Amino acid sequence: MIIGQEFCSLHQGTGMLTLDLRDLYGFEGGLVRIAPWHDRLLVERMDKHGWVQDDTALDYPLITEATETLPKGHPMRRFCEGLPAWASDTARPFRINQLRLLRILSVDPKAQELAVNAPIVFWLLAECLGDQASTEDILGLTRCRRRDILGKALGDSSNSLLNFLCKLDKFSYELTDLERLRLLVAGKAWVGLRHMGRLNWQVLKLFLKQDDWLDYSGVRRLLHVPQGAVALERFNQWKRVAGDIQRIAAVLQLQPLTERLKQVRDHAQLRRLHDTLTARLNRQRALEIEGRFQKPFPLAPLPGDQVIQPITNVSDLLDEGTAMHHCVASYIDLIFEGKSFIYKVLAPERATLQIVRLPDGKLRVGQLKLACNAETSQETVNQVSNWFNTVYKPSQTSNNQPFY
Template structure:
């Protein structure tokens, strides 16, 4: 029977097994035994620091060498255990300097400790490039690299170590980017960092930033179409205080492109490039929106009246309230578009034909609501604030309560 990989036997991500494993400390050899036998049919044996922190597992095939980090060791947690606990006794053999170096890492602590034990160059990384050491440890674990092989790899220059971890696109600039990364060293951060390192454009975006914060990096990685614009840098800088900015910007940019097309502009991208701030972008949007709405009103209002025979819409499918008011005429619909700077006037045919209805939302915040009509069923089609911005959860919930009757 082939030996199953540990990754199949221990399906957890650093937080513990399916149920708490049992641990024993063997005084004679200074090793730690961790049993998952009742749940997964496997037992681990970790040798002491003097013996190299070698990891073995025992299953139906007997004892086998294991390179994968089972994520069962956390220095900070171990230090809170009572002195008689087997894991605390085992950790006592690990030098204080090694424990201090490893405790910053939420994940791959055992691999880091093994690297510190076997590879002198790893100790230099722990002092001068801790994020690179963490990245290297995760790659060593993922690729089942032996400690002798890892020690050989760490003898190379740091940029070459980084290329081994992240790919040939890594450069000295990538290494400087990594040095600025402010990490708590969780698994989620590793996935984000690996994605960023695979995109030179992301690395270049942070070239002149003093530090790379996780939240900022996530916004830049997840919003590739905005990276080129100068106003995006302002939005990222304000991301912690105003997270809605980055969420709204793609909608505003899309709206500006659509408005530019409606105005026959061929220089929309160049105009967007000249917007230095979010305020500049919104001013551009409002200016073009006013022009489009004015032109649309002049062109469409007479057409709608001629086609449908009236300025007045059919009766609203639901009566309004003090804060949710039906838009009764095509003129009111045009005014709503001008006030909130969007193109709701284009929905007039759907209202005249009984497929939808539009309401002015006055509270908890100003917004425009479109209700879809299918027979007797009414559903929320769109709910947007000024410039098509997303509304708050409070507003969304208030509208849904009203719609539910």
């Protein structure tokens, strides 16, 4: 937090930092003062009766890089420089409740040991105190066992939860962390994770937004991925393939495979299940489909060439699905309805291309996939782009849309 000098002042005699945020907040509670370290960092706000203690009146991190780069004479920087270096270093990682944690350290310096060895438990100390905590309240709390602190803050004082929290990496101590942690504990989702090793909290937070995905063994394994963006990409791939599996199962008139999917341990096993069902779809329904659709597909709207060739009948579509290990056969109804058209791409990579006709008649590229629904190279995308923009003439629709 950076506050202009016009909004704060440091009293030379008492060492109190006063913040006048009434113009920003628009109410009297915006006048706040903080006592110096030797007075236990007591936070008070002004109300109609005078100064009253309110530990929640100011919840902005004081120990930040931004504060340290303020001009030397800035009251906030001078106030923070009056704090012991060890206390500032201890409180620095905590983005919310930082001032309350500093107050705890000023009352009981031994709490630093908890901050070092069980930082999440230390962080939760602030959630166990009211808005007018006394020195006795703080000392009584810091002398509690760690699991009893968890019981006060999260409603669960089990050793299992304590051990689980100690395995969380990349915890950022933001407000969203507190919200997600409460959700995790209240929903008991952590119980299924307690026997796993170190867990990336930033990835776990992403999964907590999704419905029941932590019930899936293969998804839980992604909690070990160190990069959150990589884990999210793999998770989206997992959802996509799992969705295809459920759709193929429905076409085959099988029961939903949700419970089986929960037991799949990794993406390779998921892909094998997908390919097995796809092959079964192609084998089991080949005769049925060919007997049902004893006619060619509607004429493809775009002519092919030596590299990109339209698939014109059911038999060739089934062969494409078998050769490429995907479920393109499930698009038969859309093809006969004139809503989708399938093409073989022979170079620079072997791929399958979907052209989609929109309700207004415009044509757009749908999916472009390698075998097993893998992504194509940019060279293949460019090849298809050039073909599409060449053969798709503006006169074919009222408003031509170029590829991508």
